Amino acid sequence: xxxxxxxxxxxxxxxxxxxxxxxxxxxxxxxxxxxxxxxxxxxxxxxxxxxxxxxxxxxxxxxxxxxxxxxxxxxxxxxxxxxxxxxxxxxxxxxxxxxxxxxxxxxxxxxxxxxxxxxxxxxxxxxxxxxxxxxxxxxxxxxxxxxxxxxxxxxxxxxxxxxxxxxxxxxxxxxxxxxxxxxxxxxxxxxxxxxxxxxxxxxxxxxxxxxxxxxxxxxxxxxxxxxxxxxxxxxxxxxxxxxxxxxxxxxxxxxxxxxxxxxxxxxxxxxxxxxxxxxxxxxxxxxxxxxxxxxxxxxxxxxxxxxxxxxxxxxxxxxxxxxxxxxxxxxxxxxxxxxxxxxxxxxxxxxxxxxxxxxxxxxxxxxxxxxxxxxxxxxxxxxxxxxxxxxxxxxxxxxxxxxxxxxxxxxxxxxxxxxxxxxxxxxxxxxxxxxxxxxxxxxxxxxxxxxxxxxxxxxxxxxxxxxxxxxxxxxxxxxxxxxxxxxxxxxxxxxxxxxxxxxxxxxxxxxxxxxxxxxxxxxxxxxxxxxxxxxxxxxxxxxxxxxxxxxxxxxxxxxxxxxxxxxxxxxxxxxxxxxxxxxxxxxxxxxxx
Numbered sequence: 001x002x003x004x005x006x007x008x009x010x011x012x013x014x015x016x017x018x019x020x021x022x023x024x025x026x027x028x029x030x031x032x033x034x035x036x037x038x039x040x041x042x043x044x045x046x047x048x049x050x051x052x053x054x055x056x057x058x059x060x061x062x063x064x065x066x067x068x069x070x071x072x073x074x075x076x077x078x079x080x081x082x083x084x085x086x087x088x089x090x091x092x093x094x095x096x097x098x099x100x101x102x103x104x105x106x107x108x109x110x111x112x113x114x115x116x117x118x119x120x121x122x123x124x125x126x127x128x129x130x131x132x133x134x135x136x137x138x139x140x141x142x143x144x145x146x147x148x149x150x151x152x153x154x155x156x157x158x159x160x161x162x163x164x165x166x167x168x169x170x171x172x173x174x175x176x177x178x179x180x181x182x183x184x185x186x187x188x189x190x191x192x193x194x195x196x197x198x199x200x201x202x203x204x205x206x207x208x209x210x211x212x213x214x215x216x217x218x219x220x221x222x223x224x225x226x227x228x229x230x231x232x233x234x235x236x237x238x239x240x241x242x243x244x245x246x247x248x249x250x251x252x253x254x255x256x257x258x259x260x261x262x263x264x265x266x267x268x269x270x271x272x273x274x275x276x277x278x279x280x281x282x283x284x285x286x287x288x289x290x291x292x293x294x295x296x297x298x299x300x301x302x303x304x305x306x307x308x309x310x311x312x313x314x315x316x317x318x319x320x321x322x323x324x325x326x327x328x329x330x331x332x333x334x335x336x337x338x339x340x341x342x343x344x345x346x347x348x349x350x351x352x353x354x355x356x357x358x359x360x361x362x363x364x365x366x367x368x369x370x371x372x373x374x375x376x377x378x379x380x381x382x383x384x385x386x387x388x389x390x391x392x393x394x395x396x397x398x399x400x401x402x403x404x405x406x407x408x409x410x411x412x413x414x415x416x417x418x419x420x421x422x423x424x425x426x427x428x429x430x431x432x433x434x435x436x437x438x439x440x441x442x443x444x445x446x447x448x449x450x451x452x453x454x455x456x457x458x459x460x461x462x463x464x465x466x467x468x469x470x471x472x473x474x475x476x477x478x479x480x481x482x483x484x485x486x487x488x489x490x491x492x493x494x495x496x497x498x499x500x501x502x503x504x505x506x507x508x509x510x511x512x513x514x515x516x517x518x519x520x521x522x523x524x525x526x527x528x529x530x531x532x533x534x535x536x537x538x539x540x541x542x543x544x545x546x547x548x549x550x551x552x553x554x555x556x557x558x559x560x561x562x563x564x565x566x567x568x569x570x571x572x573x574x575x576x577x578x579x580x581x582x583x584x585x586x587x588x589x590x591x592x593x
Contacts, residue, residue, distance in 0.1 A: 005030075005055070005106070011079040012053060018120060026116055030106040032283070041082070041105070042099040044063075048086030048093050049110050054078050057103025057233050062096045072585075075100075082183040087113050149301050150199070151223040154259075155209045157231035166230055166261050167208045172208075173294040178301070182208035183216040191219065203300055212242055220266040227256045229278070233266070233285075237274040247278055255281035259297070262287040268407040272429060275406060282473060285409045293409065296335045303477025305335040307470040308350075311539070312341025313485025314559030320346035321356045321363070322574025323483045327398045328355050330582050332481075336411045338470055343485070344414040344439035348432050351412035352403060362399055365534055389446040396433040403432050413473065414439040415459030415466050420449065426469055462510035464535045467542035483574065484543060484551040487537070495519045502558035548585050552577040 009015045009023050018026075033052070041052065044064050059076035073095065074447070076082050084095050087110045156163040164234050174180065179198045181191070198205055207220035225249075231237060247256055260271060260282045268285050275283065282298075286293045286523055299305040308327070310320045320343060327334060339347030345366060349356070356363060369392060404413055406429050414427040416438040438449040438456040448455040463469070467482050474480070497518045499511070508514035542550055546562040552573055557566055 008055060008079055008154075009579050012081055014084065016082055022120070022586060026112075029112040030108050033107045035103045035105060037099055037102050037570045041099065042093050044096045045092055048083060048090060048175045050107050051081055051087040051110075053081050053108070053447065055102040055106055057099060057106040058297075059097050059103060060100050062098065063094070065098070074139040084113075088117070110384055122456045147329050149204055149303065151205050151207070151220070152301055153207045153209060153220050153224045153227040154230055155211075155243065157228065158241070159230050160234060160238070161230050161232050161261065162263075163208055163210055163230055165263070166286075166421055169288060169570045170206075170294060170297070172292070173298055175199075176204050178204050178298075179205045180208070181205065181216060181220075182207070183210055183214040191216075195219070195223070204375040206301070212246070214433075226254050228259050229256050229280075229389075230259050230261055231274055233260045233262055233268055233270060235270045235273070237270065237277060239277050255279060255584050257281050257394065258283035262284050265289075268409065271406040272404065275429070282412065283406065285407075286407065291411075292333070296333065299333070299335055300474075301476070303475070305474055306333050306476040307336040307338070307474050307478065307480045308334045308344030308347075308465045309466040309480060309482040309542075310337070310346045311463060311469050311482065311484045311486065312339070312343050312458070313464075313554070314342055314556050315320075315341035315562035315567075316557050316559060316570060317346050318562065318570035319485060319550075319552070319554070319574035319577075320483055322571040322576075323578045324350055324356060325483075325571075326575045326578035326582070327481070328580065332582065334410065336413075336470065336473060338413040338415070338466055338473075339439070340415040340464050341440050342468055343483070344436045344459065345411055347414065348400060348436050351408045351410040352400060353434060365395060365399060384447050387445055389441075392446060393433075393437055396437055400431070400433040400436070405429055405435055408432070411473070413466075413469065415463050415469065416441070416449070416456040417459055417461045419455040419457050421454065423458065424466075425456065426466075432459040449490035460535060462535055463538055463542075465542045467537045467546045468538075471545065479547045480545075481548040482543065482546040482550065483578075484539070484549065485554060486539060487553060487555045493519070517531055548581050550574070550577050550581050 005021050005027060006020065009027065010018075011021075014021065015026075025166070030053070032055075041059065042048070044062075054076050056078055058078075060083065061073040061076065063073055076097070078106065082097055083093070085091075086114075087108070090110060094279070115198065154163065154166070164182075164184055167180070167184070171180060179194070195205060206224075207216060209217045209220060211217065213373070229239060229243065231239070256278060258274060258278075260268065260274065260283065262268065262285060263275065265287075271285075284293070284297060286297060296305065308324070310317070310323075320339075324334070324346070334350065337347045337351055339345070349362070349366070405414075405427065410434075412428075414435040416425045416427055416435075417423075418425045425438075427438060434449065434451075438451065439459045440446070441448050441457045443457050443461070449458050450456070459466075464486060465482055465484055469482055470480050498505075505515055506517075509516070509518040543551065554570075554573075562570070
């Protein structure tokens with residue numbers, strides 16, 4: 001048993017720098033503690049006098065926010081520590097820890113821990129690193145309180161916009177936690193007390209303004225923390241000069257958001273013209289007869305929108321279809337979707353066509369698209385790539401047509417790498433096919449995409465899991481779900497070949513005609529993994545700040561060589577992994593979507 005505990009302490013980051021003799025000396029300073037399932041180890045605000053090492057079981061950390069709602073931060077697994085900072089500072093506990101399985105822990109008093117840190121400074125350094133990692137999640141939870149929109153203005157862009165119809169429609173979808181005020185009627189003399197009462201009840205207040213000159217407008221602009229400009233999808237856009245001047249004068253710290261209000265069934269067409277009028281933070285299409293559009297808007301106002309991030313990883317992206325299917329079955333909405341590399345293909349497909357269907361001709365075309373692209377008939381003179389990209393590009397153009405990203409009713413973005421400037425580019429405008437083509441331009445495999453004279457390559461080089469971009473688009477409120485295709489699992493295979501490989505040696509070894517001791521890695525997978533190596537740190541950091549992470553072990557699947565059987569396996573794995581992640585999140589998180 002003692003050897004097991006020594007190994008456990010050695011696996012703890014805080015004590016990992018200590019040798020076996022030092023660990024044996026401190027082991028007798030610990031006391032064993034048992035904790036039944038669903039019992040509290042300690043609660044937020046309690047006096048602290050010890051830290052704990054989890055030997056067996058599982059714990060969860062929660063924090064109580066200003067609104068007294070409790071939010072899940074992270075889990076504590078066997079071999080991890082909890083309560084380190086409070087043990088040193090003797091400050092009240094900053095969070096609550098509860099067991100979610102029957103657990104056994106080792107308890108170390110504050111005095112003993114301080115003594116260990118004084119004799120072994122490396123333990124202090126590792127403790128700081130551990131706390132910093134956990135604090136990222138803590139800061140995210142705390143900051144989400146202030147990002148819920150409390151005072152929201154809606155103003156018509158021009159005389160062609162019927163704000164009153166918009167007002168009457170949104171009334172159908174709000175609950176008692178939102179107060180609607182409009183200047184269509186006279187302002188009640190008790191308006192200020194009504195607003196004060198709503199603020200105390202933590203309601204969001206929506207102001208519907210036909211102009212800047214009304215009494216309600218003066219109240220709204222004194223309190224407003226966000227502003228929606230409502231326009232009609234007119235091919236000749238117009239925003240009142242007074243609105244543009246007020247925004248450009250920067251009298252408020254927020255960027256306006258655009259809503260294009262569609263009262264007919266014509267698909268959005270002219271969004272880009274509207275986006276050129278002002279620097280909008282975001283835009284949404286609200287179709288009068290589509291309940292999902294109204295619910296999406298309300299979720300954004302409440303800080304409960306849901307963003308889905310789909311990572312890159314070649315043909316492993318079939319996992320993403322299983323992820324989307326599972327979310328739909330679990331009634332979890334997708335309010336914004338974004339992707340990198342092959343994740344961009346899946347994101348673009350969902351944003352344009354919606355939920356995947358088993359017998360979908362487009363899916364069959366996408367399944368074949370990569371295999372055909374890297375076939376011998378598509379080889380070209382390697383001036384800038386080995387393959388011409390002709391088949392791939394034409395197929396994307398055929399599947400996505402002339403649809404533009406900004407005209408999609410589900411907000412969508414892709415990531416590419418601007419090679420000329422060595423920076424990531426967030427693509428939110430332009431043709432869908434071109435955005436995907438830019439995000440999936442694997443160096444040396446496909447030709448780069450030229451945009452405004454600059455070379456754009458695969459987005460995975462810079463940011464293979466753009467959770468940070470999703471956070472910027474959505475704000476800190478809401479829920480971000482991310483599906484990760486790369487794997488951090490160590491490659492257990494032992495390779496063997498010399499540093500110089502002549503054509504003859506390679507040929508003989510590959511076809512088992514000689515040099516049978518040689519063991520080669522997959523050329524394509526080695527090449528793609530080396531491209532993504534530079535973005536691993538960002539990917540790991542983004543994994544930490546996501547709310548629901550779907551990251552099954554995909555090491556057995558190649559990136560560009562997936563059979564039909566493996567394709568189906570990946571879809572099923574994506575579905576099962578997502579359902580498991582959702583169930584775990586629902587179990588731990590008190591504030592549901």
